[in-house]
Amino acid sequence: MEKTINITLKVWRQASPKAKGAFETYKLDGISTESSFLEMLDVLNEKLVSEKKEPVVFDHDCREGICGMCSLYVNGHPHGPDEDVTTCQLHMRKFKNGETITVEPWRSAAFPVIKDLMVNRNAFDQIIQAGGYVSVNTGGIPDANAIPIPKPKADEAMDAASCIGCGACVAACKNGSAMLFVSAKVSQLALLPQGKIEAARRAKAMVAKMDELGFGNCTNTRACEAECPKNVSISNIARLNREFITAKLKD
């Protein structure tokens, strides 16, 4: 049942944030189509190490599509050509024998390269720190069922909350905008009574931080939604805009 393919990889190599990067070409034979894309890169790295060369640095951790750490731009798409998956869930069966595969890091001013394919996404943490929470301390909380929440609202909040913070939306956007990421958190919390109370404050604080960190504007190209591995909808951006405008009008 197991099938193997031979591939050529063009991989972005860059020694440090300030160094000049370039593509290196590697040939790999006998890659199992059952293996994941990152397992294929493991094979490449084993080969490089055996040749006493430096392995390719890339971010990855859970390898089941939920931690949001993996971040590769594969053949011109964030997380590669398959739909609704992160790079770690992309499988080699999606590629043809003899294919040349181009692997790049996220390209965005707000996500500088650390080394090779690894980028710095600290800006996302900073945006959340600016206001992506409900301001409650631990303890002294009323019973969880004290406030009923309509199921459709709760479900909609869950859909927005499924964002994994990978940054594919920013990488996909020609403006390098973080609107999908920001709007997902703003929506999740604005939809719930617990988060509604400070919705205006939150929207303003997060948008201000996003602007400060050098992310671009949203021009509704919908590239973010198309490339999002978790199908976060751009209707969240509309909700963010509503929250933001209402907040600004009140000022």
Added chain:
Amino acid sequence: MTTINSKIPAGALADKWKEYKDHQKLVNPANKRRLDIIVVGTGLAGASAAASLGELGFNVLNFCIQDSPRRAHSIAAQGGINAAKNYPNDGDSVYRLFYDTIKGGDYRAREANVYRLAEVSNSIIDQCVAQGVPFAREYGGLLDNRSFGGAQVSRTFYAKGQTGQQLLLGAYSALSRQVNKGTVKLYTRYEMLDVVIIDGRARGIIARNLTTGKVERFFAHAVVIGTGGYGNTFFLSTNAMGSNGSAAVQIYKKGAYFANPAYAQIHPTCIPVHGEFQSKLTLMSESLRNDGRIWTPKKKEDAEAIRAGKLKPTDLKEEDRDYYLERRYPAFGNLVPRDVASRAAKERCDAGFGVGTTGLAVYLDFSEAINRLGENVVRARYGNLFQMYEKIVDENPYKTPMMIYPAIHYTMGGIWVDYELQTSIPGLFAIGEANFSDHGANRLGASALMQGLADGYFVLPYTIQNYLADQIQVPRISTDAPEFEDAERGVKERIQKLLSIQGKRSVDNIHKELGLVMWDFVGMGRNEAGLKTALERIKEIRKEFWSNVYVPETETNPNIELEKALRLADFIEIGELMARDALLREESCGGHFREEYQTEEGEALRNDDKFAYVSCWKYAGEGNEPELIKEDLTYEFVKRQQRNYKS
């Protein structure tokens, strides 16, 4: 001989925690600002602890090895979190959650700790809802529950199949709020490489900045370890690639006891291994066992035909399928605890009834549920899990049964802590999966999230104050102190040693060898001869590692091979400790199954007369056998019984 004090408060089971809190020492707000606490790890335990301690006004330094606290592997927990709310009115209570957890752990956990866990479980749900965690709800607007293994009530709260993600993002948001307020300072892409002990107390850590490669020193009045479990000792596990046991090994070598290392959980429903390039195993949530039925073919010739690709599972008639869990355990059926389900799967496959190309798989079938509920209901409950399965295996589980097989998932053993979650080193605490405390020899599903958050939100923020109350006069110690210097030198020498070996084998190559030894001899079925073989083989692997590993010295960082090598050195120590502990424990209990000790029906056979204790291992220096210290598990409130999931 070393003695051990678990500091369990006296009194009735239900009053212990209240009694403790009523009489413990506290730190006043002005003094809290003067006290520094290091929290290592940002998973459910670490993030919730760092956030809560920051809220209280302590000065917190929080470390994680990933680029963001939100990546910690708690995020991958799928199914849910238990609490004794009894919203469904189906007979649940704090006592019943306590009892199920004690029984599920095969009577090898502390009664007082487990009762406290059950007691605070309800506050966790309240807390998470207040943070905006979008738990699943009924049409009436109230919270929904489902069932997990080892329970006859529905007490599991969930957020689709992404409960861990939502709970972690809740803790992460609380943590982020404190970072904004300046009470918590975050250190991302940092890895702890040693703890610093001054005058017998934990006073800081040595950590390596993974981006620059620089080894740095950090002082604190107390250090908290929330770095998760050591399942990756097996190379293949459901843990994340970066999950490691190094913090645990470092503090073990400085004097913290390692408790019950042999207790590892093998999860029954993982996607089977596909080939030698495989890097990790993917879990399919236990919640699937609410509606999925587990079976293998009844006839060997059918199993053989399926393995050869000549027969499809959907071709098999109902009477030709053996729903072996329902057959063996009528009362709990497909929802028996994980250890029981895993062993039953192994038993069927060993007997020749396994499916898949390797014969190391059983079916998890949803056809009955789809007929009963409709595909849409099944999709609403498990859609993301089905999608994940399809992306990995390339088969549609709505049309053909899933294939699953057990895999290493969680470690119940870990750093020994007393009732205050303090290790045997004063000022050093361990929380979440990193400690050993609440799950005995087997953890029930949906209890890891509960324990991580219980420790971080509701237990440690109290108990750590009892320690810190008499530390308020201690000034911040300079990191130029000789103890910091020594610890840093030790770390740098270890790194230099690894870089200087310049051998022939890669880190992963040696790690895979260790993993196979662990799986074959320290896995689901263990026996004396096998464990002795494992101890021999691990010795050889250690020698091979320290003489023939190749770690490149890179001009710039990160140096990913060096990071892995440092972790593998510690996994080798843990592997040996696991085998040693498993050899000592001449009984079967929970996840620890010694083939010599089983009932006639193949169930785990405990020996309460000889082994009703926690085995605590104390490091005795390189090359020496560690000292065994026993903490007796006296049961005052529950009668130990042979676990029964049949009737």
